[in-house]
Amino acid sequence: MTAPYALDAREISVRFPGVQALADVDLSLRPGRVHALLGENGAGKSTLVKILTGAQRPDTGRLHLEGTPVTFEAPQDALARGVTAVHQELTVLPDMTVLDNVMLGHEEQRRGVLRPAEQRRAANRAMERVALHDVRLSTIAGGLSLANKQLLEIARALVRRSRVLILDEPSAVLSGDKLEALHTVVHDVVADGVAVLYITHLLDEVERLAHDVTVLRDGRIVSTGIAEQYSTDRIIREMVGREVDAIHPTPPAAQKEIALSVQGLVPRHTDAPPVDLQVRRGEIVGIAGLVGAGRSRLLRTIAGVRARQAGTVQVRGRDLPDSLRRAVRAGVVLVPEERKRDGLILDLSVAGNITLTRLRAISKLTLVQPATERRLYQESQQTLGIRASGPGQITKQLSGGNQQKVVLAKWLGVEPTVLLLDEPTRGVDVGAKAEIYEIINSLAAAGLSILIASSDLPEVMGLSHRVLVCRRGSIVGEVPGGSHDLERAEEIMELATGAQQ
The missing domain is CATH 3.40.50.300 (P-loop containing nucleotide triphosphate hydrolases)
Incomplete structure (x- = not known):
């Protein structure tokens, strides 16, 4: 028998006043695979993520988690069932330490009493995986760079040991070694059998990371399939509904002054x-x-x-x-x-x-x-x-x-x-x-x-x-x-x- 999807969304529809945000959207995430969700801003990606994480209820549609029907009334329900999201809008608490931010909502405790040594060990493991080993756990998080705050959010997700990990534009503020660390984390969690939903505007990441691809436009599925079927030209054409040829126009002649x-x-x-x-x-x-x-x-x-x-x-x-x-x-x-x-x-x-x-x-x-x-x-x-x-x-x-x-x-x-x-x-x-x-x-x-x-x-x-x-x-x-x-x-x-x- 075929193993059930890690998370399966079927016929999801959401309507806001005057706008059909999603219309009969299907999305199936497989264990141990990266599924790239692509589309222009306003295509419905954020609304779909809110539904998958319990932040919003669909007007119609259904969710299955590893083959079992589920209803998420709130984000806490999704977290409790192993569905974690790292959102584009960062949720780092600036006045708390790095340690408290990483362990937030998943503190190591026994009978209601925090276990500081276990807390530090768990946080250090997660921080090392995202290449933040040089950041002290006692550091106030508000002083971190934007890139390090993004990686801190991903470290928090790793602590939770989720079965489904949703990453919304995680690479938008990363480059160099920090981007490599993110990609390594994605490969590692997929090797552990985690299903990853990866939302990105950087199309080279699709070729580098994705096993499956879904393209949304105007709240509807344009296509879905294995990543090998998607060239950059096809992705752009399906995202915007038209050809985008010379995306970088030739610079005009500069003056001498x-x-x-x-x-x-x-x-x-x-x-x-x-x-x-x-x-x-x-x-x-x-x-x-x-x-x-x-x-x-x-x-x-x-x-x-x-x-x-x-x-x-x-x-x-x-x-x-x-x-x-x-x-x-x-x-x-x-x-x-x-x-x-x-x-x-x-x-x-x-x-x-x-x-x-x-x-x-x-x-x-x-x-x-x-x-x-x-x-x-x-x-x-x-x-x-x-x-x-x-x-x-x-x-x-x-x-x-x-x-x-x-x-x-x-x-x-x-x-x-x-x-x-x-x-x-x-x-x-x-x-x-x-x-x-x-x-x-x-x-x-x-x-x-x-x-x-x-x-x-x-x-x-x-x-x-x-x-x-x-x-x-x-x-x-x-x-x-x-x-x-x-x-x-x-x-x-x-x-x-x-x-x-």
Whole structure:
């Protein structure tokens, strides 16, 4: 007899007001296999995960766990039955220690009394498996990097020894050794017979990890089958419902004028080497490097978010004071890595977020003028292709790609000279990526100088005129961009890892 599926969902349907989120969706997870769930933002992946983990009840449909019908009334029910999810929205408790976060909900105890030694042993085993052996268990979790918080969440899932493990965009903030650690964990748990549902926008991971594939579009199954049947072209076509050919447009010709000049820049409270760089008007310069290389820190220092220890920044030949407010006034703006935390007010309307940088322009006697706010929203919607139901829609309801467009619209409202983009397409589906790339290209063609930090190597190579490689806070090399040449990619990785000395 054929062994039962680890988790089997049949004819799952969910309808929200005005939207059919899922329609008769089937998903079958096999023990000891990785099942990739693919689709654009808004395709229904998150809703399906909520149903599989008990966070939401379907309108119709049924679930079977190892052949037995189950009903999850709450996430605790799913956890108790061995179904664990690591969500895209991290649930690390920032004021608790790493130890308490890893063991949360699965504490080692006897008769209600915690067993500290057993707690530490279990946590250390899990932390070693996700390559966090150098992080002390007594560390307050809020001080960890975003990548380490992601791995901490996965360590927590390992402690629970689940039969079904759901990973929602686990690699979005990882690269280098940390990404390798994640992939090793996935292989290890599958070898132990765990069924893994893996949600990703990084299509090379499908080839590397997946045994089975399901593609969702507009809440419906487009296809499902073994991974060998799915080429990248097929996946993209089925996800977006159309061909996406040249996803990285050819960069426009840059001008000769130097718009941004950085000399001897050192962020405060670091011992990083001084950084020199220049960006011409209309030029797109990429910054590549592994997680922890100092890319984000460099952008934040240029933008005045982080103070300088030494060095100067000039915009069109004028010195830029070490101040966020003055940087914005001088035309230097930053679209941050964590858009939901640092770039948006999620509970504010789309129009409200877009006009945050133009409150004086839309106000009269300190009162916002709705007509002016609505007009600016409509201009941004038309220019950037923001998909929203209207100016009053709450921003947290938008997909990741549309949220990123809202952040762009907000900063474009100040008519900047220099645009700093930190991971501009993280957590964005392939269709929205292509749209954001076209926006970046058109901004450069209009004369904007753009500096992009990205851990997506094809992205940074394809978009940029040239690529600066960052390692340990220092620029260690420069490689021509505008292509996906394998030799150039290898050269960038050699520089980023220190293999090329």
